[in-house]
Amino acid sequence: MNQAAPKPHSLPVPETDALEHSRRLTAYLADAIGANGGWLPFDRFMELALYAPGLGYYAAGAAKFGRLAADGSDFVTAPELTPLFARTLARQIGEIFEQTGDAQVLEFGAGSGRLAADLLLALDAEGTPCGQYSIMELSGELRARQRATIEKAAPHLLDRVTWLDRLPDAFHGTMIGNEVLDAMPVRLWARRPDASAEPVWFERGVVLTPEGFAWEERRYTGPLPQALNALADLPPTQEYLTETHEAASAFVRSVAPLLARGVLLLIDYGFPAREYYHPQRAGGTLMCHYRHHAHDDPFYYPGLQDITAHVEFSGIADAGVEAGLDLLGFTSQARFLMNAGIVDLMSALDPTDPETFMPAAAAAQKLLSEAEMGELFKVIAFGRAMDEWAGLVGFVNGDRSHAL
Ligand SMILES: C[S@@+](CC[C@H](N)C(=O)[O-])C[C@H]1O[C@@H](n2cnc3c(N)ncnc32)[C@H](O)[C@@H]1O
Structure with missing residues (x-):
């Protein structure tokens, strides 16, 4: 055909x-x-x-x-939208640092470096500084861009950042990936x-x-x-x-064994299998982004547009658990950010300062609104050797692991 x-x-x-x-x-x-x-x-x-x-x-x-x-x-991601995203995530990561004593982050696919820069700053500000921030990035061009972003936003923290050519044999700390799984090839x-x-x-x-x-x-x-x-x-x-999503599952299977103690947090748009393979989703989820226009033609100017598919989170959960990790939680981005304290962070802003407050309020609305990123985006967390733990703050209310 x-x-x-x-x-x-x-x-x-x-x-x-x-x-x-x-x-x-x-x-x-x-x-x-x-x-x-x-x-x-x-x-x-x-x-x-x-x-x-x-x-x-x-x-x-x-x-x-x-x-x-x-x-x-071509598109905007949550860390590009507002530093509130990284600041809220820092609360969750700071909690993991405190409970494990391992103040290290390994970020996959760090994009422009915005999340890394803002996380480093926020972790310092929260009194839970990150000792070592490693980035695993496939693209040499993006590595250079990430370095420039961090150098500009947090020059005093640049010496804590390293770019990895290969994954470490064992990692103790928090692994994160925002919108990385959706950028992996699909059949x-x-x-x-x-x-x-x-x-x-x-x-x-x-x-x-x-x-x-x-x-x-x-x-x-x-x-x-x-x-x-x-x-x-x-x-x-x-x-x-x-x-x-063979590549996304293989990615989780390949990083899982390296997590000796700590948490793997993955944030992306998508659904559990029951919703993903729903009779009404008969056209699939393949999407392309070019200059903030979304369309469905992956043959349009190759190399100039993003190609992406929604993540099927049940398969991701299976891959992590089969690779020996514990599933710690699965919820919507809105629920995760609310649990981790985004509202507190908002209320600390000065509402009489329209220059900072209005853009922050608009961005928070986009992160949290059901009609925008709040419900479509999900957060999944895996852990290893976290048995004595009370759980992650991001999942205290509204954990939907049962839906996977
Ligand atoms: C949609 S971008 C997201 C960038 C950034 N995390 C953000 O939220 O703005 C996808 C990123 O994933 C990276 N990526 C894709 N597959 C990867 C893999 N197997 N390991 C590490 N990074 C990967 C890409 O190079 C790119 O930086």
């Missing part, structure tokens, strides 16, 4: 050098398709489009994170009824046509990923597009 992708209309036209960059990545992707016999499974396409050395979206110079399209950015699946109306599964991949990249679905006869069993009861004639 071969379908040309619909082109998103009315998106801003890239600058000449950006177009040239995208042309080089497009040629690279075309070679990869050719080398794979003319068809590339989507997860490999996504991996290359985002991380091909020197060319992929995260590996090269696009601005990516920021508040406005005018600054050349794409299509369930389509055949002539006898029996459902048949296809894996979606990418081919090259004279008009550019296009979808091609290949009949899949191997054992289906276990996650798709959740769809066994769909009506036989229902068409369904979805994703599976």
Whole structure:
């Protein structure tokens, strides 16, 4: 089955050098398709489009994170939105430091370095300073940007930060990743009824046509990923597009053994399996972000836009637990931030100072509102060797681990 992708209309036209960059990545992707016999499974396409050395979206110079399209950015994340996010997270991390005595953070995929800078400052201000802040970042370009951000915002704390080339053999402390899982490649699946109306599964991949990249679905006869069993009861004639998250699960399985004592906190948008593989979510969750426009065409200017899928948190929970970690909690971002004290932090701001108070109030509203990030974003926490613990403050009310 071969379908040309619909082109998103009315998106801003890239600058000449950006177009040239995208042309080089497009040629690279075309070679990869050719080398794979003319068809590339989507997860490999996504991996290359985002991380091909020197060319992929995260590996090269696009601005990516920021508040406005005018600054050349494509999307905003919670740490970019407001330092209140890091300050609230610092309360949770400070609690972990105090209880374990391990004042270390390991951040995965630190983006612009905003979260690292603001966390270091907030942990100091809370009287629970971070002794060592390590960053595991795939992109050399982002490492340089992270260093510059921390140097500007917290120059006196820069010597506590190290960038890792490989993961440590054992880590004692708090591992965090904000919006990292959603940036990991996904496999794409299509369930389509055949002539006898029996459902048949296809894996979606990418081919090259004279008009550019296009979808091609290949009949899949191997054992289906276990996650798709959740769809066994769909009506036989229902068409369904979805994703599976092998790379995100593999990531959790690979970092879990390194956590000798402490907590792994992952924050991202997504749902437990029951909601993720819901009959009504029949179009999947694959999304692209270009200059703050969201659309669903991953073939639009490769290298210039983010490609992402929502996280399937039951699979993440299984991966962590199978790798020997304890599940410590799962809740919405709003609930987590409220539990950890965002309201206290807000009330400490001066409401008569419109320059700081109004933007902080607007950003907090975005972080907490059910209609924005508050409900769609979730926080999941795993731990090891935390048996004598009372639990994490972020999950004291509204823990939804049972929904996973
Ligand atoms: C959507 S950005 C989020 C950036 C930042 N955490 C924030 O919240 O602004 C995704 C980040 O994850 C990184 N990333 C993706 N896979 C990774 C992996 N396996 N290990 C470490 N970082 C990874 C990307 O390079 C990028 O920095």
